[in-house]
Amino acid sequence: MLAEIFLVARKDLRVERRAKIALGQVAPLALLILMVFAFALDANTSLLERGAGGLYWLAVLYGGTLLIQRSFDVETDDGNMDALRMSAIGMPSLFLGKALALFVQITVLELILGPGILLLYNVGVVDWVLLIAAAIAGTVAFSVCGVLWGAMSAGLRVRATLLPLLLVPVLAPVLLAGSRAFETALGVRAGAGWTWAGLMFVIAAVHTALGLGAFGFLLEEG
């Protein structure tokens, strides 16, 4: 199973390395969004500083949604889903493999957005460990939920609008927890940063368990 997971993840990442959608298009777009937030808040430094955590996760949500979409467009393109269905790869492995690939891609996106908020919003980190733990927890939750809901809308004509509609309510607690944990890590609000990070891990774990059981139902046709 581990071999299958890595097989799928490696394939997805190799496709991404060739196509350069995440680095070439999604990351610049997410950075642009960070800038537009500054316009919207009229470059009010104290507002930007306090909102940095939330704006960061909103940008991740936006970029992540595009990456999730892309992850399944690759599979529905040219009938590749059929080949996956006909293969010996188990559905739980496919689920975890695609989630792993998505995790790597969103991490790259965050590595670009992170310095972005530090520089553009003029915030400093007071707790690096919490920041990194929260980022990892949030990214795992994003990837796992993303693969589940990406599969839910894969191959449908209206997937471009359906995916965000279904995904955002599910990710709302992750956005909330991520923002609060980051605010603590960035020192703009004293609070239970670690509990929020823990909550994101719990969300990720719950969705992983659900995904392992339910993923096969989502990709079967007829």
Next chain:
Amino acid sequence: MSAVVEFEGVVCVAGSFPVLTGLDLRVDRGEILHVQGENGAGKTSLLRACAGLISVSSGKASVLGFDMRVDRKAPRRHIGLLGHENNLYRDLEVSKHVEFRAASVGARASDTAAALEKVRFPQQLWSVPIGSLSAGQRRKVAIASLLVGRPQLWLLDEPHAALDTESRKNLDAILIEASASGATIIFVSHESPVTKEIASRVITMDGGRITEDSGAG
């Protein structure tokens, strides 16, 4: 001889359209079956029903000894399906793609080179992304991706499409060799000239059923 495909009164429905309307078919091991018929006769649906990709609404169906009404996923890993589409990742290099397909059916990735050579895919293009290949070359990669998994049942939809005469002959040779080593082949094709001689049996479909069968006597 053992039956690889055994269909009795099979009805399949796609969306709200009946694609197979009470189809009877028995295909034995080692046969090369040529399916022909007009557009919309149900040829592609027959292949997809054999692959377990569409569910059988009524009738009896078994493929490679598995009852398709009980578990249509069971025989899949022993089946090679090539549809209209090539099932290729455009952004992957040719050899990486074939390696992935090999690994995904549990075959050895090291057979990749042999498979690509067998379909006579030019070696200088092995590390080129699939997106930059011509239609004929993509078809060859698709066939190699199938070949590498050594399926027991081949389901091919217009396998010769986009191939030149030389490559068609080569594909025929590959199919004959596979059949000689015990594989069963069902292929759909409009054009028969090159391929007629390789088929051991020809069936004609219309309206989701078989209307003519050269093997039925």
Next chain:
Amino acid sequence: MPVANSGAKMTATLITRVLGVSALAATGLMAVLGLVISPPDVVQGEAVRMLYIHVPSIWIAYGGFALTSISSILFLRRSRRRPDQGRHYDRLAGSAAEVGVVFTAITLITGMLWGKVTWGTYWQWDARLTTTVLLFVTYLGYLALRRLPAEPAVRSRRAAVMALISFINVPIVHYSVDWWRTLHQKASLSVGRRPEITGEMYWTLLYSALAVTILATWLIIHRYRVIRLEELRDEEGLEALIASRLNKDFGSH
């Protein structure tokens, strides 16, 4: 199972007629009890009458969504091997979710009006409100998924998985939002949202819950039948298609 009859008698039966009449009588009495007979509250005054629709509505909504999830699990179990099995669970899931969404909307609207008179504001980022609005959006998405043009078997299966995950997500959403508010705005939560309920008010609330339950049951049964009728309409077209294809064969051979 709100499906007793099969075949042609799909529109109304004695049971639903009785249910329909009961729903009318019950809601009528509910209006009398809630608006006239029950006394105004000492703290909230007349505004407390909002309680009798607001609270039962959210109970019904939760009940509807629970029913959706249970039916979805049963549907997935039944259709695992045979995609043509367990369709009635799928229909039940769809109708219960739709009724649930209607009652969630009622809860939100009455809640906002009530909030306006008691808190002085339509909206508060209170845990309950936020959770409810997320719930509403989630199940709107579920209904959107059910309406998509796709193959029925695929759509039903995906919808069932979504219902399942969404329902498990409800406590997560609730507790995270709860936490969010309690972590930094302790005071605003203590506004008298849930007064001590006793005597006539207590009985009126219980009675209202019963009345709304009857109405919701009647609605779910009818909605279920409409889904069944829609399917029958599609199937009838399908049989005609099969027949015409077969005739074509017999005609030419």
Next chain:
Amino acid sequence: MSEVATVVAGWGITFVILATYSIWVVFRGKGIGRELGIGETEQSDLEKDVGTITDS
């Protein structure tokens, strides 16, 4: 808004929503039933049901 007006608005909106939804469900069922040519004998019952709900 006064308390009484709020209560009237809340109950009013609720009943309008429920009545509209009920009528929609019943008439949709009736329409498709007629299309399929079934449930003709039950029509009077349906009308009773419609009456039931609009009256409330």
